[in-house]
Amino acid sequence: MKNAKKITGVLMIMFLLISGFIAAQDRAINPNQLPKNVKNFLAFHFKGIPVASAIEDREIYGIDEYKVYLSNGMKMEFDSSGNWKEVDGKHQKLPYGFIPVSIKNYSTRNFPNTYIIKVEKKRWSYKAELSNGLELEFDRNGNFKKIDD
Known part of the structure; x- marks a missing residue:
């Protein structure tokens, strides 16, 4: 009985540790840390509109995507290489x-x-x-x- 409880406890701890590593981890970054093609895309197509915030979405295997929010409310998503995936003008x-x-x-x-x-x-x-x-x-x-x- 005690061994079963120990095994269950160890399995629970392992499950929690593994699920913590697998979970996505969003992290706010400085807009200067965005990939070069993201910065070029923003400078060329959204010139003069400041970046309000930038998010780096990390997975266990590396960066999955970047999310960029502009000061006018627009939102963009880029893949790990900095190619645009979605641009939402929020009705603009x-x-x-x-x-x-x-x-x-x-x-x-x-x-x-x-x-x-x-x-x-x-x-x-x-x-x-x-x-x-x-x-x-x-x-x-x-x-x-x-x-x-």
């Missing part, structure tokens, strides 16, 4: 310079009185949210697939 118009031209052209041609407020790049597709609430889905080449409302 996004600059179109980093959005694939075919997505920009499709949205402005078919929805002339709207603008893109959020864009997400996935492995095989893109998603763009318009100011009227519609979500447009595109394949990885920027070809229109469907509308979600």
Whole structure:
């Protein structure tokens, strides 16, 4: 009976230690610590908008992603190499310079009185949210697939 309790106690401690190592650890960083391509992306597409905060999301195997919050409320996510994954304008118009031209052209041609407020790049597709609430889905080449409302 005592050995069973000891074994259970040891297993519980091991479980807690392992789960602590596996859990994601977000850490606030200085914007100067962001990867060079993130800093270049921000300087080029969001010039003059200060970074309010930057978060480094660490996993056991290294950095998973970076989250950047601008002073105007916009939020961005970048992969561990500093490539953009998602840009959320929080209902503000996004600059179109980093959005694939075919997505920009499709949205402005078919929805002339709207603008893109959020864009997400996935492995095989893109998603763009318009100011009227519609979500447009595109394949990885920027070809229109469907509308979600």
